[in-house]
Amino acid sequence: MGEIRRLLPPHEVRSDPQSAERMRERGFDQALATIWAMNPETVIEWVTASGIKGRGGAAFPTGIKWTSVRQAPGEIKYVVMNADESELGTFKDRVLLEQDPLGALTGLLIAAYAVGARKAFCYIRGEYREVEQALANALETLRQGDWLRGVDVEIRRGAGAYIAGEETALFNSIEGKRPEPRVKPPFPTVKGLWSSPTLIQNVETLANVAVLFAHDVSWFTQYGTPKTPGTKLVALSGHIRRAGVYEVPFGVPLADIVSDPDLGGQVAGSGRLGAVLLGGAAGTFLTPEEVMNHHLDYESLQALGASIGSGAMMFFDDTVDLGWVVARLARFFAEESCGQCVPCRIGTRRLLEIVEAKQWESRVHDVRALAQAMRDASICGLGQTAPLALLSFIERPQLRPHA
16 A cells, blocks of 8 residues: 555655745645635535544544534634644654644635634644744745735644643633633534634644645545545554554555555564554554454444544554553543543542552443543543543453453
């Protein structure tokens, strides 16, 4: 299969990633010219027809979200690029912004035009200082080239917390408040930043929008599946020979990502796969057999109780004690919970206690009851998804050495 490079610039593109030359070489100048010749409703029709789904993890149809913001009442509207990439094992947005920052920014401007926003924010993880500077340089290129067309784009540095990546916590941070999630509904499309309709999209989602309008819908849908067209960035780490970020079409066999010499290039360490944690800390452990028999596709993975999530794939060879990994993940969530809601604040601590005592087998009922309460009553995704890796570990006894 090999590597595909659509969102990531092709290897033959060697211009400065932050330059006007890059805008022209990648067709992003033409993308903006294309949308300016359309009315906003037609722009949204293109996005809907392309089948783009959110690439931050939720996979919500982008066209529906844009329509909701466009139709929401209110004279003031905002768009936000979420580059607060804090999911463990995920570094695709960083690589994308390093290699092609003008793509995501072009997508942001297209989004602003489509929904009727005159103010946009780029919210970037606080540790990404060099990437932030690259983004600022690219933004200056857009200003000098008269590509902003009256949209005021501001870069905001992240609050240094995992929870700040949650969309409503991110809004609070931009507004100068503590980054705590808000109760939903109302949803951001109706009441987001400063109580105004707000469109928030992941970096990769906006990059997809830019390449869509640099070409057309038929070009965009050449890759992927009928239900999920396009490509996905995957971040490979752990016991894999070629760790890094790669672009693959939706529907590709997971086994190809592992073994293709242009992608993962086979398992490292012992050379024998023990498990893959798909989707980051809030993801799901897959057995070697599941990896060999399923595809990078929402429908295929749903049968396993798994999801693509952020695109992180963390590989572990068969010498790794996955109980230790689960304990590290449990501690991560216990420490990163903002503490606002009781199910998450207490639930993550109880799960940590069970895991550190290695009682996940003797207290399976307690784990499942805690997980259900956290899913049902936590305000945001942290509490709702924190138990997922542990549950997948419990449900797959073959991942444990004594099995």
